[in-house]
Amino acid sequence: MKEYPNVAEIFEQKARLRRHLASLPFEEKIEILLRMQERRRSVKAAVPVFERELDRPVRVDMEMRRDIDK
Amino acid sequence: MEETLKVLNLLVAEGVIENYAIGGAVAAIYYLEPFETSDLDVFVQISAHANGLALLAPIYEFLAASGYEPKGEFIFIEGMPVQFFPVFNPLTDDAVDQALNIRFGSTSTRVMTAEHLVAIMVDTGRPNDLLRINWFLESDKVDEEKLSEILSRHDLNDKWETNRRRFES
Numbered sequence: 001m002k003e004y005p006n007v008a009e010i011f012e013q014k015a016r017l018r019r020h021l022a023s024l025p026f027e028e029k030i031e032i033l034l035r036m037q038e039r040r041r042s043v044k045a046a047v048p049v050f051e052r053e054l055d056r057p058v059r060v061d062m063e064m065r066r067d068i069d070k
Numbered sequence: 071m072e073e074t075l076k077v078l079n080l081l082v083a084e085g086v087i088e089n090y091a092i093g094g095a096v097a098a099i100y101y102l103e104p105f106e107t108s109d110l111d112v113f114v115q116i117s118a119h120a121n122g123l124a125l126l127a128p129i130y131e132f133l134a135a136s137g138y139e140p141k142g143e144f145i146f147i148e149g150m151p152v153q154f155f156p157v158f159n160p161l162t163d164d165a166v167d168q169a170l171n172i173r174f175g176s177t178s179t180r181v182m183t184a185e186h187l188v189a190i191m192v193d194t195g196r197p198n199d200l201l202r203i204n205w206f207l208e209s210d211k212v213d214e215e216k217l218s219e220i221l222s223r224h225d226l227n228d229k230w231e232t233n234r235r236r237f238e239s
């Protein structure tokens with residue numbers, strides 16, 4: 001019989017994170033909310049949020065595509 | 071956000087509204103972990119006698135004169151989209167009356183109690199509301215005795231029982 005890993009610890013970690021976030025001061029929670037809104041606006045506008053992080057993989061992908069096109 | 075709250079307090083100080091309380095998702099975030107929402111819902115008590123949206127006209131006029139522009143159903147106050155709701159039944163009126171006085175930075179503001187938020191969500195009953203009720207019940211932020219008293223006072227026991235299986239895990 002196939003054995004599956006126990007993921008209870010993962011769910012517990014998620015619950016701990018939720019409790020931690022809930023315990024933050026209201027001002028910090030609103031800061032997080034504003035960042036979420038900013039991220040959503042960026043995604044909707046198709047602008048990478050983490051430009052530096054996205055820059056390299058995108059370029060590599062384009063170089064590969066050029067090679068294929070040759 | 072703090073600048074937005076200062077403008078809300080100004081509405082009270084200038085007599086445009088009698089009182090207000092933050093409700094909706096932002097009020098829920100006061101008690102729970104942050105989740106995404108697009109606007110700030112503000113419930114207002116107004117002394118003027120009018121119906122529907124006309125009731126909100128003095129607020130929009132005051133804010134427009136201060137340079138804040140309405141856009142769709144929102145009015146942008148210091149960059150924050152705000153939606154005003156006049157209290158529309160005894161429950162929302164009660165929720166504004168009994169809202170908590172809190173501080174945001176150095177500015178005072180008012181936020182609905184967790185029990186009133188849950189009661190309003192039971193009353194409204196949209197799928198999102200039922201999900202959030204579950205989040206509230208999982209947290210330790212709801213005083214069950216207070217909630218039960220509010221549900222009874224506003225005749226919401228039947229709605230609570232009907233939907234109970236949806237938000238109780």
